[in-house]
Amino acid sequence: MRLLEWQGREIFEREGIPVPAGELVRSPGEARAAAQRLGGAVVLKAQVPVGGRGKAGGIRRAGSPSQAEEIARQLLGARLKGVPVEALLVVRAVEVRSEHYLGITVDRGCRMPVFIYSHSGGVEVEEVARTRPEAVVKVPVPPLEGLFAFRLRRLFSPAPAPLRRELFRIARQLFSVFEKYECSLVEINPLAGTEDGLVALDAKVIIDDDHRPGDQFAGLSEASQDHLEAEAREAGLSFVRLDGEVGIIGNGAGLVMATLDLVAQAGGRPANFLDIGGGARAERVRKAVELVARTGAAKVLFVNVFGGITRCDEVAQGIVEATAGLGLPVVVRLTGTNQRQGRRILAQAGLVPVDTMEEGAAQAVALAKGGT
Amino acid sequence: MAILIDEGTRVLVQGITGSEGAFHTRHMLAYGTRVVAGVTPGKGGQSLDGVPVYDSVRDALAEHEIDASILFVPAPFACDAMLEAAEAGIPLLVCITEGIPLHDMLRCYHLLKGYGVRLIGPNCPGLISPGKAKLGIMPGEVFKAGPVGIISRSGTLTYEIASHLTKAGIGQSTVVGIGGDPIIGSSFTELLPLYEEDPETELVVLVGEIGGAAEEEAADWVAEHMEKPVVAYIAGFSAPPGKRMGHAGAIISGSEGTAEAKANRLEARGIPVARTPAQVAQLVKEQLA
Numbered sequence: 001m002r003l004l005e006w007q008g009r010e011i012f013e014r015e016g017i018p019v020p021a022g023e024l025v026r027s028p029g030e031a032r033a034a035a036q037r038l039g040g041a042v043v044l045k046a047q048v049p050v051g052g053r054g055k056a057g058g059i060r061r062a063g064s065p066s067q068a069e070e071i072a073r074q075l076l077g078a079r080l081k082g083v084p085v086e087a088l089l090v091v092r093a094v095e096v097r098s099e100h101y102l103g104i105t106v107d108r109g110c111r112m113p114v115f116i117y118s119h120s121g122g123v124e125v126e127e128v129a130r131t132r133p134e135a136v137v138k139v140p141v142p143p144l145e146g147l148f149a150f151r152l153r154r155l156f157s158p159a160p161a162p163l164r165r166e167l168f169r170i171a172r173q174l175f176s177v178f179e180k181y182e183c184s185l186v187e188i189n190p191l192a193g194t195e196d197g198l199v200a201l202d203a204k205v206i207i208d209d210d211h212r213p214g215d216q217f218a219g220l221s222e223a224s225q226d227h228l229e230a231e232a233r234e235a236g237l238s239f240v241r242l243d244g245e246v247g248i249i250g251n252g253a254g255l256v257m258a259t260l261d262l263v264a265q266a267g268g269r270p271a272n273f274l275d276i277g278g279g280a281r282a283e284r285v286r287k288a289v290e291l292v293a294r295t296g297a298a299k300v301l302f303v304n305v306f307g308g309i310t311r312c313d314e315v316a317q318g319i320v321e322a323t324a325g326l327g328l329p330v331v332v333r334l335t336g337t338n339q340r341q342g343r344r345i346l347a348q349a350g351l352v353p354v355d356t357m358e359e360g361a362a363q364a365v366a367l368a369k370g371g372t
Numbered sequence: 373m374a375i376l377i378d379e380g381t382r383v384l385v386q387g388i389t390g391s392e393g394a395f396h397t398r399h400m401l402a403y404g405t406r407v408v409a410g411v412t413p414g415k416g417g418q419s420l421d422g423v424p425v426y427d428s429v430r431d432a433l434a435e436h437e438i439d440a441s442i443l444f445v446p447a448p449f450a451c452d453a454m455l456e457a458a459e460a461g462i463p464l465l466v467c468i469t470e471g472i473p474l475h476d477m478l479r480c481y482h483l484l485k486g487y488g489v490r491l492i493g494p495n496c497p498g499l500i501s502p503g504k505a506k507l508g509i510m511p512g513e514v515f516k517a518g519p520v521g522i523i524s525r526s527g528t529l530t531y532e533i534a535s536h537l538t539k540a541g542i543g544q545s546t547v548v549g550i551g552g553d554p555i556i557g558s559s560f561t562e563l564l565p566l567y568e569e570d571p572e573t574e575l576v577v578l579v580g581e582i583g584g585a586a587e588e589e590a591a592d593w594v595a596e597h598m599e600k601p602v603v604a605y606i607a608g609f610s611a612p613p614g615k616r617m618g619h620a621g622a623i624i625s626g627s628e629g630t631a632e633a634k635a636n637r638l639e640a641r642g643i644p645v646a647r648t649p650a651q652v653a654q655l656v657k658e659q660l661a
Contacts, residue, residue: 253618254526
């Protein structure tokens with residue numbers, strides 16, 4: 001669950017991490033009033049869950065309330081990297097003296113949270129790591145040990161001495177956010193040095209989708225811009241919208257990813273990723289077909305199921321019921337548990353399954369391109 | 373031989389009375405796995421197809437010798453159940469459960485390590501030594517005994533690849549589904565040494581996917597330590613960055629964890645990477661010839 005900047009910022013504030021004065025607005029008029037209250041010179045930031053907002057024109061400075069109103073008019077309702085901008089964060093402009101990067105993520109290799117610090121913040125930390133690896137320090141925190149000071153001393157060894165005290169405090173506060181909100185990633189970039197000390201000028205917070213229940217999560221939700229993805233999640237389906245024309249349904253994340261790859265290799269472009277999971281019944285298959293149809297982009301549907309716990313007859317039943325009157329050509333590959341019964345159900349509905357996923361991918365791509 | 377499990381492995385099922393636990397216990401028994409006991413707190417004294425059910429792992433161990441435990445325990449209680457088995461001294465755990473909280477797993481992994489326990493999973497299909505034993509949820513008929521080891525981050529994709537091998541007449545020594553979560557008990561590099569030492573295994577297939585750097589680490593380990601040939605397949609070339617593709621661990625973060633980077637590293641280390649699941653069988657055939 002990726003939070004929007006303003007949500008992450010609220011969490012930071014609650015934990016005591018300094019952030020610049022600011023307000024969330026949803027109209028040009030509100031932007032003007034907010035700028036007025038904040039002292040005139042402000043920065044307007046589009047609240048969309050995508051990286052590289054600055055380069056895409058989603059972060060703009062305004063010298064006056066009227067300019068803030070004008071910029072808000074341009075940004076609100078516009079699309080940033082394809083995502084509609086519905087709200088802006090208006091923050092007081094601050095004079096930045098230095099920019100740092102501070103983040104915590106999970107290292108899968110050592111299975112520990114790992115702090116990442118760079119005194120060259122404000123840009124992509126990965127870019128810094130690639131070009132100047134010595135400018136990025138990583139320090140893992142063993143989960144059974146807790147956060148000892150010596151690890152922070154190691155983390156901040158390249159930091160300017162006068163800032164260390166503050167960095168220690170903010171690192172502890174950020175670690176507390178990471179633990180309390182069960183994050184897979186928290187990131188402050190940039191953590192800016194100003195005349196009032198260090199201030200978090202951005203807040204990136206990703207909460208583990210499988211987090212434990214807790215009051216701290218009340219009111220927080222995925223900043224996903226896509227209503228179909230949200231609906232799929234409710235239905236227990238793993239769905240990701242893509243920008244191609246071959247609709248894809250399969251069982252098992254790895255198998256679906258492999259299916260996407262085969263479609264791409266055959267010269268097509270997948271319209272989506274959709275995993276119906278293990279043991280899907282006809283009803284779940286029907287819902288899956290409906291979601292793909294509603295993308296509006298799929299010109300063909302390719303169903304690839306390897307039955308194990310999932311029974312081919314159940315899948316076939318779901319396909320037949322859902323695709324009747326769908327208006328989309330359907331390619332089916334169905335193998336494994338109860339495959340004979342499944343194929344019979346398909347045959348009765350006039351659907352002929354292909355034998356391999358390679359064959360299915362080729363046929364689906366040909367159909368999407370208007371061939372036969 | 374095989375790795376981790378064989379016909380002699382005595383198995384405990386934790387969460388045996390749940391619908392998944394019961395269903396797969398029956399399938400494991402039908403496959404020939406020696407399921408000797410089950411545990412569900414509060415259900416002690418019952419039995420499932422002749423398998424006695426106990427309230428606790430210690431109760432089960434008082435009556436049986438147990439080499440491994442497979443867990444079908446719901447996510448909120450899975451770490452508790454794993455630690456109960458570890459504390460009681462069971463050396464091998466296979467956790468099928470999906471959706472365990474990341475922060476639970478971060479602690480649990482290190483606690484299990486302290487007990488010296490080997491964990492497969494979580495969020496995995498389990499493992500199978502064809503013809504000998506199955507501790508998992510995979511369809512047994514897809515596999516047959518033979519010289520190829522498989523380590524995979526995915527379930528159905530593994531069945532797909534194994535079925536191509538089986539159809540080509542190439543059997544498998546042990547097939548391990550290591551799981552699709554970011555924090556897993558055993559990664560590629562922790563299992564490769566077992567295959568390298570197993571006299572029955574002649575070649576290992578790695579089935580990877582986007583996210584993390586486990587495939588890259590495996591490529592380096594193979595180049596430096598492994599005599600036996602390795603063949604790989606990576607899923608997710610057409611996955612967009614920042615999107616979770618089904619598995620919690622299958623996500624490209626920034627520019628890290630792409631299928632391309634993984635395939636490049638594997639190939640740079642002399643490990644052939646199949647472009648399609650079917651091609652895995654061809655590459656294996658060439659390597660074994």
